[in-house]
Amino acid sequence: MKPKPKTWTPTKVQQLYRHSSGTFYARMKVGGKPTWRSLKTDLLSVAKAELEKALNSETAREEMHGNELVSPRMTIGEAKTIRLKEIENDASLKSGTRHYWRQVATSLSRSWPGMDDMEARKITPAMCQDWAGRFAKSTSATRYNNAVSLLRQFFEVSMKHGARATNPALQVKRLKPRSKDLASKLPTKELFAKWIGAIRGAGGRFSQDAGDFVEGLAYTGVRKGEAACISLADIDEVREEIIVRGDPDEGTKNSQIRRVPINAAMKELIAKIKARRGAEELKAPLFRVNEAQKSMDHAAKKVGMKRITHHDLRHYFATICIESGVDVPTVSKWLGHLDGGALAMKTYGHLRNEHSRAAAKKVSFAA
Template sequence: MEIARVRFAEHRSRIERTRKAARAAGQGVGRMRDLLTLYRQRVEERADIADNTRDAYREHIAYIEKTWPGFGDLRPDEITRTAVEKWRDRALKEGTGNRPPGSKAETNAVSGKSPGRFNKAVDALRKMLDIAIETGALHANPLKVRGIKAKDAPRKPKLPETDKLREVFEAMERPGGRSIEAALLCRFLAFTGCRLKEAAGVRWQDMDFERGIIHVNGTKTDAARREVPMIPAARTLLEVIRKRREKAATVVTDGKPHIDPASPVLAVREAQKSLTRACAAVGVDRLTHHDLRDAFATTCIEAGVDIPTVAAWLGHADGGALLMRIYAHHRRAHSVEQAAKVKFWK
């Protein structure tokens, strides 16, 4: 009962803060703390985003608070291009000061010095100023211009050769038991390009072996809901998994082992520890679940699949813009090969 009272009091307090912020912003006397409160409330109330997206938006808010001292006291009209550029230079140099427990050195991604993290925070700040326009505190958004964000070169995946990747998967399978299921998950990520959360949600009813299609019910964007073709390696893998599930089945229908169509294809939801151990055993740099998704993209592009198609298979919403930047060298090589086919005269 006491917990319920505390939560109710916190809820009332949030509502009151939001009302005060809206009133101040509407009267033209609001500060950035008021716009931040209104933006935070909108993030919490959105029903069209996944929980991990909401968490990311919260992190963008926290980043601004940690890297811009006195931000809440500023008036909306004090958020100028010059002010944001000074914030950018300071944030990329000093970061947030965060360091993971037990780590010997900070990384840009964790410390707040990453251009990518800063740019996401700029997007959040722009939305706050849009609220200022709605309330009449501003008549134009000063951040709707180019050149404010930090230069952010896309991370180029550093992946082992395919033979080494096969050795990693085989090393995961050697101990037996749970490591075999971990290896099946990792192979699935590498052969389908699914995100980790998407892979965990794939069911047998999503498999269309006749058409050679996997229905992926992603939630990150509209493009995340997609059909991914079963490349030969993926089909072989899924057949191996199906036989494994049939062998373990406890229900028999018409004399055959029955697999519940609504049951998950994969038995484990993550495999990072097993993957890390296998990488060390094989002697390659540590790989993550996302690196296996990159391995799928790299293999497809090197096989000659055009980038927009690969982007659709990955569920990218940008039509291939990010992949174009990451794999520009492949695109240039392909362009030269195609140009050689052009004959001016027969």
């Protein structure tokens, strides 16, 4: 019997082989596993050039990803690991931002069971659309949009590693977040006063401290994390301003120190806090607690008020300021926005009905 012809015939060029069909192939390692890659030519001169391109491409990928070569069968879980590692090592991101993206990744995986084990190359646009349709019904528009963004990033990672050529998640449409109906959610001044009274009168060990923290957020508009970092030394009584520095290591959300004026309500609160404490070091925190959601929830039920969060107190501050006649750009500056008031106008342009009625009385068409 005649011996069967060899399927692969080595050439004089290292890693270059000729198939029995006449087509040249490169013998390479991808992700540590040997594999054949077609050079799509039966001409030796062309095959040599294509081989060099293929080898250079793999070398570039290896340098780009620190020897983290992954096979063409890369799973979404592998792509997720690489992307989250990039986010974790991004020095420009704050720890809270990195934590948020980890939460989004967890939500994404839970909303698409089995996704992490699926090969990236086998996922189709239709599969992405099916996931989006389900997930959009169970989460907020903001979380949904960020999950879509992260899913696209996973596919971009797989594309960089040669696991697929296109991004199937690009066809998934983002949602337009609904504007918040703050007018009906936020309490009136009268209800707010009853609510604070209920927080302080709860009889708990930290009831007074919780009341201080809640009032402080409402009277300054600072973020929860920023308020926790304000010390007595940050109160400039000469200029009647509070210096908002943010986290000692990471600063404020936009990394800029800002000054918030001390209004009458905040001035009274600061005086009460100092009177209760007596002589204390300047570096001591202004607020003894940095979270009061349970106290807020219990008090809201007691006075018949809708539940609000720490961040809603920031909205309450901005709304009261605007209704009191402060212009939007100034309020935006106090909040620490850097857009000149665009976001504040979009968020707080509603105003309250009572404020609108009062403003309407000032309109006159008389000659």
